Amino acid sequence: MQSGVPGPLAGSEIHGFLTMADLDIGDIMEEGKTRWLRPNEIHAILCNYKYFSINVKPLNLPKSGTIELFDRKKLRNFRNDGHNWKKKKDGRTVKEAHEHLKVGNDERIHVYYAHGEDNQTFVRRCYWLLDKSLEHIVLVHYRETQEGSPATPVNSNSSAVSDPSAPRPLSEESDSTVDRAYYSRSQLENNDSTTMKNHEQRLHEINTLEWDELLVSVDPNKPITPQEGKTSGFDLQNQCQMSSYKTNVSELLI
Secondary structure: OOEOOOOOOOOHHHHOOOOHHHHOHHHHHHHOOOOOOOHHHHHHHHHOHHHEOOEOOOOOOOOOOOEEEEEOOOOOOOOOOOOOEOEOOOOOOEOOEEEEEEEOOEEEEEEEEEEEOOOOOEEEEEEEEOOOOOOOEEEEEEEEOOOOOOOOOOOOOOOOOOOOOOOOOOOOOHHHHHHHHHOOHHHHOOOHHHHHHHHHHHHHHHOOOOHHHHEEEOOOOOOOOOOOOOOOOOOOOOHHHHHHHHHHHHHHHO
16 A cells, blocks of 8 residues: 555544654554554545555455555455455354444444454454445455454344454443543643643543554444544644543543
8 A cells, every 4th residue: 555645634633643744654554564553543544545546456365464445336345355264154254343443532433353264363454434425445454463262242143243353342441441541630630731731642642542442342233323523624733622621521520
């Protein structure tokens, strides 16, 4: 996946990257060989897919660290990569877990992930946005991992299953973790200047959390409401941060 002509990035008020230089796609691609991309990195790439090459054919046995983009409208069989993936009980359909990723406070990204049938530490993750206007663009990432053995399904009536690459859902762990990591009562009692400084640091850190700290389990019986993320005229360093700050402080004082 190669970048094209750089320019102002769409969705910067959400993912935090103002320019292609800020995104530094070269470093992301290199680091993608040893880690999963973070939610804001994925969001930035998918929102600005026009700066990257889009594959017109499926990959053939891609190696660990491979990251590529596809257009689902033009290539429906982008998953036909030649690898043998773990199947459902019917023995034909690939078993893919499904989660949502948060960027900031909102769910914005679908993630589907599968494990190799012969090598269960080889994982494929497919990402696309909940935003209906951009959901046709898919980012696919392959990695050899050190993850454990598969777990049992979360719900026998759901296609989403517990997966060795997936941590506990956000509702079980991440909310309290974020609260402990970024806020305390003593912080809220500081003067306005110190509180704002802490908030700016929190905003930076939460946008660079590992993707799996922001997982949200998908309820198959609940309709998906896309988070369009189209807030125009907002200044990233002022209005966007102040709005997020007020929301988080209100939640803590309840």
